[in-house]
Amino acid sequence: MKIDYLTLFPQMFEGVLNHSILKRAQDKEMLQVNTVDFRNFAENKHNQVDDYPFGGGQGMVLKPEPIFNAMNSIEKTESTRVILMCPQGRPFNQAIAQELSQAEHLVFICGHYEGYDERIREHLVTDEISMGDYVLTGGELPAMVMTDAIVRLIPGVLGNQQSHEDDSFQDGLLEFPQYTRPRLYKNMDVPEVLLSGNHANIDQWRHEQKIIRTWEKRPDLLADYPLTDKDKDIIERYKKQLKNE
Incomplete structure (x- = not known):
């Protein structure tokens, strides 16, 4: 370019x-x-x-x-x-x-x-x-x-193409939470699912977190996002969780 x-x-x-x-x-x-x-x-x-x-x-x-x-x-x-x-x-x-x-x-x-x-x-x-x-x-x-x-979106500019594919807004949602070492810091732990090695569960958790985070911080983005019935259930379950806290 x-x-x-x-x-x-x-x-x-x-x-x-x-x-x-x-x-x-x-x-x-x-x-x-x-x-x-x-x-x-x-x-x-x-x-x-x-x-x-x-x-x-x-x-x-x-x-x-x-x-x-x-x-x-x-x-x-x-x-x-x-x-x-x-x-x-x-x-x-x-x-x-x-x-x-x-x-x-x-x-x-x-x-x-x-x-x-x-x-x-x-x-x-x-x-x-x-x-x-x-x-x-x-x-x-x-x-x-x-x-x-x-x-940074030009193919080959970033060392790992996946680096920008998970970015906020790339698929219309905000990015999921990220964690790194140490696992335990000042009594704050990393979500267990990220340590499980089960990539299907990790992908599911990350998608759920993207839906929740977008609903919390940028609900306007959801107006253009094709929410599935499962996505809507994620939001409803999270709303109930907030009420019970």
Whole structure:
């Protein structure tokens, strides 16, 4: 995968891209990254990339020329996904990360100030994505978060493919509880089933815990999850257990 970042602050990406999974993906030549400072593409002697909005209003708006010129400097294909980090976009989630992990080339446009000239959105962008219902200073941090979520899903990036298949949200549920050594810590023990060696029972317990944990912490996720009759029984039994405690 190749990823280009259009940004006014290329140095912000250095720490994230040069450590951990993203660094290893580059070392394996499974990921190629490039930052483009679009201030270098401004068409004025002061390298100004923003201006006051027509019609008046607060703040400054990113001018179209630097972004269009920067995009023209990038080698693209018909399948290139150009992502505008924008609070008006569709909320980012695991399904979108999975979708974008199949792409060969991504371009993130990381804006600042009050917004973008609308012609950028209309003529350059294929995807508008938001990190949530809040406003950040710029698009760099969301682009980094998305990159981490996307790249780890590329087959071969993680040493063990199963590592992300059990993640929260991967199947629409939260992840089951995890335990490791020591077995007994400050009188807190590990569930016996995990020590039984019976993988069928362990898988059943983990699924039950995913259903219970999702019902407790993120019940909204269950609206889109195909609960079976057994899953509904798990929830009902847990409700009765809570009442008896």
